[in-house]
Amino acid sequence: MPVVKLSQYPKYSVPPEIKGQIKSLQQEAAQPRLMHDEGTSALVCTLSIGEHVIAFSEVEFGNDSAQLNCLIVQQKQRNKGLGTILLTHTMKKLASLDHAQLTAHCEPDQFHFFRRLGFTNNGSEEHNVRRFDLLHPCISLTVAHLPSSAHTKGSFDRPVMQLSEDTESYHYSNEHDYLSLHQVMLNQARKRVWLLCDTINNPVLNNELTSQALKRLIKRNPQTEIRILVADDKAGAGYFNPCINLAQKLSSYVEVRTLQKTGVRLNEMITLVDYSASIFRKNRSDYAGFACFHNRLLYERMRSNFDNHWQFAKPSQQLRRLVI
Numbered sequence: 001m002p003v004v005k006l007s008q009y010p011k012y013s014v015p016p017e018i019k020g021q022i023k024s025l026q027q028e029a030a031q032p033r034l035m036h037d038e039g040t041s042a043l044v045c046t047l048s049i050g051e052h053v054i055a056f057s058e059v060e061f062g063n064d065s066a067q068l069n070c071l072i073v074q075q076k077q078r079n080k081g082l083g084t085i086l087l088t089h090t091m092k093k094l095a096s097l098d099h100a101q102l103t104a105h106c107e108p109d110q111f112h113f114f115r116r117l118g119f120t121n122n123g124s125e126e127h128n129v130r131r132f133d134l135l136h137p138c139i140s141l142t143v144a145h146l147p148s149s150a151h152t153k154g155s156f157d158r159p160v161m162q163l164s165e166d167t168e169s170y171h172y173s174n175e176h177d178y179l180s181l182h183q184v185m186l187n188q189a190r191k192r193v194w195l196l197c198d199t200i201n202n203p204v205l206n207n208e209l210t211s212q213a214l215k216r217l218i219k220r221n222p223q224t225e226i227r228i229l230v231a232d233d234k235a236g237a238g239y240f241n242p243c244i245n246l247a248q249k250l251s252s253y254v255e256v257r258t259l260q261k262t263g264v265r266l267n268e269m270i271t272l273v274d275y276s277a278s279i280f281r282k283n284r285s286d287y288a289g290f291a292c293f294h295n296r297l298l299y300e301r302m303r304s305n306f307d308n309h310w311q312f313a314k315p316s317q318q319l320r321r322l323v324i
Contacts, residue, residue: 002049004082006089011042011058018046021053029072042069045090047082055082057090059102066094068104081154087117088143088150095140102136116159117150118142120187122216137187137213141180145170163188163277166293174287178279179203181291185273186213193217194227194272196306198284199235200244202269211242218253226254229309231266233258233316257313266309270302278302 009015014022022044047055055073059066068090073083094102103122106114111121111132123133136142142160150156159165161184172178182204186193193214197205204210205228217224228247247254259266271279278299281289292298
C-alpha cells in the first residue's frame with residue numbers, strides 16, 4: 001500500500017483544494033453535504049495519497065457530545081483497512097480533546113465495522129431497521145487498548161472489548177479506568193446486570209452515565225434482569241444518587257437489596273453483565289482489579305459469590321424512605 005498521510009482540520013479551516021476533493025467524495029458516495037450551520041464546531045480528518053484525498057471523516061461537536069456525521073472512503077480504495085485507520089485516528093484525536101463519547105449512524109451492513117471498534121447499538125433491537133443509532137461510550141479506553149496494527153494497517157484479530165468475543169483480561173488501578181470499563185460493558189448489556197457495591201456512594205452507582213446505560217438497557221429489553229446489592233444503604237442516603245433514583249422510579253425493572261448486619265465487612269465489589277462478562281474490584285480502599293468480557297469460569301465464580309450475598313439480603317428500608 002502506498003504511504004497514506006493523515007491530516008485534520010477545523011471544519012471552517014479546510015483548504016479550498018481539500019474541500020473540493022471532499023465534495024467529490026461525497027458526490028461519489030451519493031451522500032449530501034451534512035453540515036449547514038456555519039456556527040457549529042467540527043473536525044475534519046482526511047487520508048491522502050500524495051495530493052489526493054481518498055477518505056475523510058467529519059465530526060460535529062455539541063455541548064458535551066461528539067457526533068460522527070460521515071466517514072467516506074473512495075470507492076476504489078475500499079476493503080483495504082483505510083476506514084479503520086481513519087476512524088481510529090478520528091477517535092484518537094477526539095480522546096486527546098477530552099471527548100468521552102461519540103455517537104454515529106450507520107446502515108445495517110456497516111454495523112459490524114463499527115462494532116469491532118467499540119460502538120454499540122443505541123436504538124432499536126429490531127433486525128429490519130434501516131439505520132442504526134450508534135454510541136461509543138468511552139473513546140479513550142478503546143483507543144488505549146487497540147493494537148498498533150489498527151492504526152497503521154487498519155486490521156486487528158478480534159473485536160476490542162466486546163461481550164462474548166474478547167477473551168482478554170483488562171487490569172485497572174485507578175477510578176477512571178474502573179468507571180470506563182463499566183461504561184463500555186454496561187452499554188453492551190442485553191439480558192442481565194448485577195451490581196454488588198459497598199455503599200450507594202460507590203462511583204459506579206453515583207454516576208449519571210450508569211443510570212443512562214441502565215435506562216437504555218430497559219428500553220431495549222424490558223425483560224432484562226437488573227439487581228443492585230448494597231452492603232451499606234445508609235452512607236450517602238441523604239444525597240441524590242442518579243442510579244438509585246432510577247431504580248426507585250423503575251422498581252418493576254430494577255431490584256435493590258441491602259445486606260443484613262452480620263458483622264462481616266464487605267470489601268470486594270462485583271459487576272456481572274449478561275452471562276460471561278464481569279468486573280472485579282478487590283477491596284474498597286483502592287482501585288485495583290480486572291475486567292473480563294468473555295470468561296465463563298470467572299463469571300460463574302463471581303455469580304456464585306453474588307448469589308450467596310443476594311439470598312440473605314433484604315429490600316432496603318433506607319432506600320424506601322427516599323421515595324417518600
